[in-house]
Amino acid sequence: IMENFLKDYINMLKVERNLARNSLDSYLRDLNQYHHYLESELHLKTIYNVTLGHIRSYIRCLTDRGLSANTIKRAVSSIRTYHNFLSAEGHVKDNPAQLIDTPKVARKLPEVLTIQEIDQILNIIPENAPMARRDLAIFEMMYSCGLRVTELCDFTTKDILWDSEMISVKGKGNKQRFVPIGPIVRENLKDYLNNERSGLAEKNPNVPEVFLSRNGRKLTRMMVWILLKKWTKTADITKKVSPHTLRHSFATHLLEGGADLRSVQEMLGHRDITTTQVYTHL
Incomplete structure (x- = not known):
């Protein structure tokens, strides 16, 4: 019965809330672990018997495992919804779950690269390296357009x-937005498309898709992520850098x-401007 309820819930998130695949996977992973705990540790056979005490017991278990406050907060949010x-x-x-408190998490400011560090990464890619045009176009575009990976x-x-000097981006929940592309991005993109x-x-x-691997x-x-790390x-660059760092840097430099x-x-x-406001505190 628990599995059927979970399938219904995930289907609702997919159809009604139009969540992205990655978000659905996160919900499914969190709730599968929750179900497993209810069944294996608390020996509950049905969701009807779950109490506030059971949920708190599960949260204590997550804390005892040494999980981060962010991970626990996400798990609590999944369980509540x-x-x-x-x-x-x-x-x-x-x-x-109505009376469950969400753990307070200190807002961690994202790592940001300076403009000089961005230039270092872009300029270090040798022109004659295999797939150099692709890699340059990728990282120039991620930074200059603030794209998620x-x-x-x-x-x-x-x-x-091309005529509008814009790109159409399909974001979270398939929400479309339009982002301008400057002359350097357009030049690198055309170079990659035509020559590689x-x-x-x-x-x-x-x-x-525009960006392809060696096997097409x-x-x-x-x-x-591997290319950026390389x-x-x-x-x-000694900072801890991920593809999202380029997006953070884009926002910070714009502001x-x-x-x-x-x-x-x-x-x-x-969707929420408070998410953007974090960059005003950097």
Whole structure:
């Protein structure tokens, strides 16, 4: 019965809330672990018997395992919204999660690269290196357009609006936004498309995504992370850098340059402006 309820809940998130695959996977992983604890540790056979004490017991278990406050906060949020769904759908009479407190988490400011460090990474990629045009276009675009790594990987040739000097980006929940692309990004993108991608695409002609691997397949998030790690190390950058660092740097540099918060929010695709406001504290 527990599994059926979980399937219904995940399906609701997918259909009604239009959550991205990565978000659905996170909910599923959190709630599978929660179910496992209820069944194996507390010997509960049905969700009807879950009490506030059971949920608190699970949260203590997560704390005892040494998990971070952020991880526990996400788990609590998943459990609360899951029980809200069960209650709203009439599957259970009482909602034991209503009184659960969410752990307070200190807001960790994101790591940001300076403009000089961004230039170091971009300039260290040798022109004659294999896939150099692709790598340069990727990191120039991620920084100059503030893209999430998933948005970059899903980016297709149809999303480039050359005449408008814009790109169409499909963000979280398939929400579309338009972001301007400057002359340097356009130049690097054209160079890659004309001189490198055409050869890669011959191996897999039906792949619509812009950024391809050596075998002509769509680049994965992990591949982008590995490439960035490689060039960051080559550029002697000692900061802890991830693809999201480029997005953080984009937002910070825009605000430092005088851009208004609302414009940055729209370019980043943030639903809530308070998410964007974190960059004003850097």
